[in-house]
Amino acid sequence: MNVIEEFEGVKEYFSPRIISEVNGQLIKLAKIKGEEVPWHSHKEEDELFLVKKGSLLMEVEGMSSFTMKENDMFVVSKGVEHRVSSEEECWIMLIESKSTKHTGEVESAITKSFDQQQY
Amino acid sequence: MNVIEEFEGVKEYFSPRIISEVNGQLIKLAKIKGEEVPWHSHKEEDELFLVKKGSLLMEVEGMSSFTMKENDMFVVSKGVEHRVSSEEECWIMLIESKSTKHTGEVESAITKSFDQQQY
Numbered sequence: 001m002n003v004i005e006e007f008e009g010v011k012e013y014f015s016p017r018i019i020s021e022v023n024g025q026l027i028k029l030a031k032i033k034g035e036e037v038p039w040h041s042h043k044e045e046d047e048l049f050l051v052k053k054g055s056l057l058m059e060v061e062g063m064s065s066f067t068m069k070e071n072d073m074f075v076v077s078k079g080v081e082h083r084v085s086s087e088e089e090c091w092i093m094l095i096e097s098k099s100t101k102h103t104g105e106v107e108s109a110i111t112k113s114f115d116q117q118q119y
Numbered sequence: 120m121n122v123i124e125e126f127e128g129v130k131e132y133f134s135p136r137i138i139s140e141v142n143g144q145l146i147k148l149a150k151i152k153g154e155e156v157p158w159h160s161h162k163e164e165d166e167l168f169l170v171k172k173g174s175l176l177m178e179v180e181g182m183s184s185f186t187m188k189e190n191d192m193f194v195v196s197k198g199v200e201h202r203v204s205s206e207e208e209c210w211i212m213l214i215e216s217k218s219t220k221h222t223g224e225v226e227s228a229i230t231k232s233f234d235q236q237q238y
Contacts, residue, residue, distance in 0.1 A: 003169070003190040022167040022194050022214050025144050048141040050122070071122040075141050095141050095214070 003029070007052065007091050014110040016094060028094040032056065035085040040106040045097040047076045054090035059083045122148070126171065126210050133229040135213060147213040151175065154204040159225040164216040166195045173209035178202045 006019045007029050014036050016028040029052075039059075049056070051068045058074060059065040061081040068074060076082045084092075125138050126148050133155050135147040148171075158178075168175070170187045177193060178184040180200040187193060195201045203211075 001192050002188075003192055020167065020192060020194055022165045023144055023216050025142055025214070027167070027192070027214075046141045048139065048146070069121075073120050073122055073139060073146070075139055095144070095146075097142050 003052070003093070007031070013089075021098075024098055025095050026098055028096070030092050030094060032084060032086045032090045032092060033088065036108070036110050037084050038106045038108045039081050039083045041079055041081045042076075042096070044078055045099065046078050047082075048095040049074050049076070049084070050093040050095075052091040052093055054086060054088055056090045056092060057085045059085075122171070122212070126150070132208075140217075143217055144214050145217055147215070149211050149213060151203060151205045151209045151211060152207065155227070155229050156203050157225045157227045158200050158202045160198055160200045161195075161215070163197055164218065165197050166201075167214040168193050168195070168203070169212040169214075171210040171212055173205060173207055175209045175211060176204045178204075 001019065003019070006017065010017050010029055010031050013031050013033045016030040018026050018028050020027040049058070049068065050073045051070055053070060055070075056068040056072075057065060058068055059082060060076060120138065122138070125136065129136050129148055129150050132150050132152050135149040137145050137147050139146040168177070168187065169192045170189055172189060174189075175187040175191075176184060177187055178201060179195060
């Protein structure tokens with residue numbers, strides 16, 4: 001499986017696509033453009049972000065916000081409030097537990113259920 | 120943290136460097152050149168391979184061997200015998216459980232202990 005080809009198949013923003021699984025962790029690809037992701041946290045799970053294209057503004061509680069560029073990696077630890085946004089289209093790879101909802105306990109317009117998704 | 124910069128800090132072949140952790144899974148970077156990895160399996164853990172540079176020959180029991188190129192991803196399921204090699208230098212990102220030894224239960228010249236490694 002080629003990650004770039006899989007990204008090309010992602011047609012919607014803020015709609016993570018599961019491409020693989022390793023030891024109960026899901027590998028997801030998402031395209032981000034705009035500020036629709038609300039502040040949220042994941043109570044029990046860490047979330048890894050790896051930027052594949054473009055740049056991502058990462059805001060994390062208790063830290064200065066910072067911009068992630070291509071091949072930058074950052075892990076938001078469990079329970080930590082965070083928000084991501086991007087003015088231009090940005091491609092990100094995520095690693096998170098099977099049980100992680102992408103907007104945490106916060107329901108928003110972009111909240112998706114992955115229960116039925118195949119990969 | 121930039122993954123490419125972290126790769127540049129890896130000076131030895133077959134010596135995975137732990138760069139991050141997410142939900143008990145370790146993110147490791149390795150440079151491969153040659154055929155020193157023995158056939159092995161990991162009894163209880165899957166192992167994810169993502170090629171970042173170059174090409175990797177992947178051999179997996181019960182499958183035809185295949186070559187992975189940049190941005191190709193493959194998961195070796197737990198218990199499955201496998202071996203990787205590369206004629207030219209190849210950079211790979213690995214995701215595996217904290218408990219995974221990179222040569223499984225097979226002790227070889229390249230077997231390392233990660234118990235003391237910091238990241």
